[in-house]
Structures are given as structure tokens and as C-alpha cells.
Amino acid sequence: MKSMVLTEYRRLEIKDMPMPEVGPGDVRVRVDSCGICGSDVHGYDGSSGRRIPPIIMGHEAAGVVESVGPGVESVHPGDRVTFDSMISCGTCGFCRAGEINLCDNRRVVGVSPGEWKQHGAFAEYVVVPQHIVFHLPDGLSFAHAAMVEPVSVAVHAVSRTPIRLGDRAVVVGCGMIGLLTVQAAKAAGCGVVFAVDLDETRLERAARLGADVTINAKEDVSAAVVAATDGRGADVAFEAVGAANPIATAIESLRKGGALTLIGNVTPKVEVDLQAIVTRELTLYGSCASSGEYPLCLDLLGRGAIEVDELVTAVAPLEDGPVWFDRLYAREPGLMKVILQP
Numbered sequence: 001m002k003s004m005v006l007t008e009y010r011r012l013e014i015k016d017m018p019m020p021e022v023g024p025g026d027v028r029v030r031v032d033s034c035g036i037c038g039s040d041v042h043g044y045d046g047s048s049g050r051r052i053p054p055i056i057m058g059h060e061a062a063g064v065v066e067s068v069g070p071g072v073e074s075v076h077p078g079d080r081v082t083f084d085s086m087i088s089c090g091t092c093g094f095c096r097a098g099e100i101n102l103c104d105n106r107r108v109v110g111v112s113p114g115e116w117k118q119h120g121a122f123a124e125y126v127v128v129p130q131h132i133v134f135h136l137p138d139g140l141s142f143a144h145a146a147m148v149e150p151v152s153v154a155v156h157a158v159s160r161t162p163i164r165l166g167d168r169a170v171v172v173g174c175g176m177i178g179l180l181t182v183q184a185a186k187a188a189g190c191g192v193v194f195a196v197d198l199d200e201t202r203l204e205r206a207a208r209l210g211a212d213v214t215i216n217a218k219e220d221v222s223a224a225v226v227a228a229t230d231g232r233g234a235d236v237a238f239e240a241v242g243a244a245n246p247i248a249t250a251i252e253s254l255r256k257g258g259a260l261t262l263i264g265n266v267t268p269k270v271e272v273d274l275q276a277i278v279t280r281e282l283t284l285y286g287s288c289a290s291s292g293e294y295p296l297c298l299d300l301l302g303r304g305a306i307e308v309d310e311l312v313t314a315v316a317p318l319e320d321g322p323v324w325f326d327r328l329y330a331r332e333p334g335l336m337k338v339i340l341q342p
């Protein structure tokens with residue numbers, strides 16, 4: 001089968017690979033669309049240590065079931081499906097408690113950290129276990145369905161956060177995940193969503209996607225939020241960057257007793273205002289990947305409650321993948337999601 005293989009760091013080759021075998025409980029999907037994730041771009045040069053070559057990357061995919069192994073009953077050949085990027089074991093304590101993203105034995109599709117290797121979906125076919133496969137709603141395109149993983153990251157962050165109807169929410173960082181979080185927060189019943197970023201183009205996009213107020217991070221964000229909330233501050237905040245300044249902005253924008261959900265993690269360690277967190281009784285949540293929210297996300301996508309069309313920069317043939325990886329790696333401005341089609 002045609003595949004795009006990371007043969008060595010910073011080298012992607014389109015080459016023929018053996019068709020992946022279908023074992024008991026497995027589903028072989030003929031891939032229609034597979035998005036390039038930021039984690040793939042990080043893994044590409046070896047810096048993350050999680051894409052040890054040779055590996056077929058790609059975990060944000062949708063396609064058609066081609067065949068199923070013994071014991072698979074939930075899907076059938078011909079079904080339109082997507083799958084979770086994470087393969088939970090189903091038997092550890094966390095899985096049995098329903099916290100599948102915290103699974104002790106989790107694997108990620110298209111990842112090879114050394115102890116294991118799980119080929120991904122930058123290929124004509126990919127094999128995944130049936131328990132991570134989900135049907136697509138009618139009318140949801142494969143390219144949009146391939147966005148379900150980033151959508152699930154935003155939806156999980158919102159699910160983690162104690163939101164009440166009409167709450168005022170601040171979203172700091174309007175990249176892909178921030179823009180999806182704006183939409184998920186609105187869908188969850190937030191009354192006013194403030195979107196914060198340094199980039200005016202991103203703020204305009206946030207406004208188009210449902211943010212009620214946009215604030216450039218160069219301004220005094222917390223003062224603007226406090227002024228717009230009768231001197232109280234926001235009830236909840238989301239940080240979708242992962243750096244000291246945006247985290248400080250989120251903390252300063254919260255009311256007493258408010259909650260901050262941390263999604264971004266580009267900086268491994270940051271200083272935070274301990275006094276503000278303690279004396280104002282703020283609650284901080286970490287949010288990682290998603291935990292069983294795929295059906296909900298597919299429903300939100302199918303109904304248009306979350307829109308992803310604006311977030312897709314390009315849909316290109318798999319053969320163009322190496323060029324797109326280079327452009328993403330070079331941080332070409334304005335690029336968001338690139339979807340490859342084998």
C-alpha cells in the first residue's frame with residue numbers, strides 16, 4: 001500500500017509498505033483523510049522522541065471500513081468511520097473508571113516512542129482496534145471528520161471545567177485548539193466568551209467562530225475582562241498556549257472562586273502567581289487529550305455546533321505530504337490544519 005514513511009528524522013518518503021494485517025478485534029480502515037497534527041511536526045525532527053523511524057505517522061483520520069477481524073461486531077465493511085488517536089487498554093484501573101485518557105498502558109496511533117510502535121494513517125490503510133472506532137454522522141465529510149481529535153481536546157477541556165449556564169469565559173490563545181475551545185464553550189452554555197490573542201487575524205477568526213469579545217493580548221486583558229463583567233472577572237478561563245504570560249493573563253482575568261483549565265503545554269515549567277491562586281481560591285485543572293468524548297464531538301460537528309472549515313488550510317494528496325511537513329516545520333505564518341488524502 002502507498003504510505004508516507006518517516007524513514008529518518010526530517011525525511012518523509014512516499015513508498016510502498018506491506019498491507020497491515022487484521023487480527024482479532026481489529027478494523028482495517030481505507031483512509032480518506034488524515035490531518036497533520038502539531039505533535040507529528042514536533043516528532044518529525046526527533047525532538048519529542050515519540051516518532052522513532054521508520055514510522056508511518058498520522059492519527060487524525062477518517063475513512064471507510066475495508067475489512068474486520070474475528071469478533072468485530074460494532075462496525076462493518078463499507079461503514080464511514082473515524083477513530084480515537086489513543087488506544088486505551090480497557091483493563092487498567094483508570095480505563096475501568098472511565099478515565100481512558102489516563103490509561104496506564106495507552107498507545108497512540110502513528111507513534112513509536114521505543115517500547116512500542118503503532119503505524120498510523122498517512123497511508124492507504126490503517127489497522128486499529130474496534131473499541132476506538134466510531135461511525136460518522138451522515139453528511140459529515142471525511143476531511144471534517146479528520147478534525148475530530150483537535151475538537152475532542154477542546155471539548156474535553158470544556159467538560160473538565162465547571163461551567164454554568166451564562167458563565168463568562170476567557171479563552172487565551174486563538175490557535176487551532178483555542179478557536180475550537182471558543183466554540184465548545186459557547187456550545188456548553190457560556191454566555192459571553194472573551195477571546196485573547198496577540199494576532200489580529202486570529203482574533204477576527206475567533207469572532208467569526210462565535211467569540212463575543214476579542215481582546216488583543218498587548219492590551220490590559222484582565223482590566224478589559226473585569227470592566228466587561230461588572231467588576232467581577234470571568235467565571236472560567238482556558239489557556240491554550242502553555243506559557244507563563246498567557247497563564248498569568250488567564251489567572252488575572254478570573255473572578256474570585258473561578259476556574260482555569262490548562263490545555264497548552266509548550267513550556268514544561270512556568271511560574272504562577274501562587275498568592276492569587278490561594279487567596280482568591282482559584283481552581284486549576286489540567287486537561288489532556290480526551291476521554292470518551294468522540295461521539296459527542298462527532299455529533300457537534302455533524303450539527304454544525306462546532307465548525308472546522310475555517311481551520312483547514314489545505315486538503316492535499318498524500319504525495320504532497322513531505323512538502324507540507326516542511327512548510328509546517330518552518331512555521332510558515334497563517335498555516336492551520338493540513339489534511340492529506342491517500
Ligand SMILES: [Zn+2]
Nearest residue numbers: 037038060149
Ligand atoms: Zn493530533
Ligand SMILES: [Zn+2]
Nearest residue numbers: 089092095103
Ligand atoms: Zn488502561
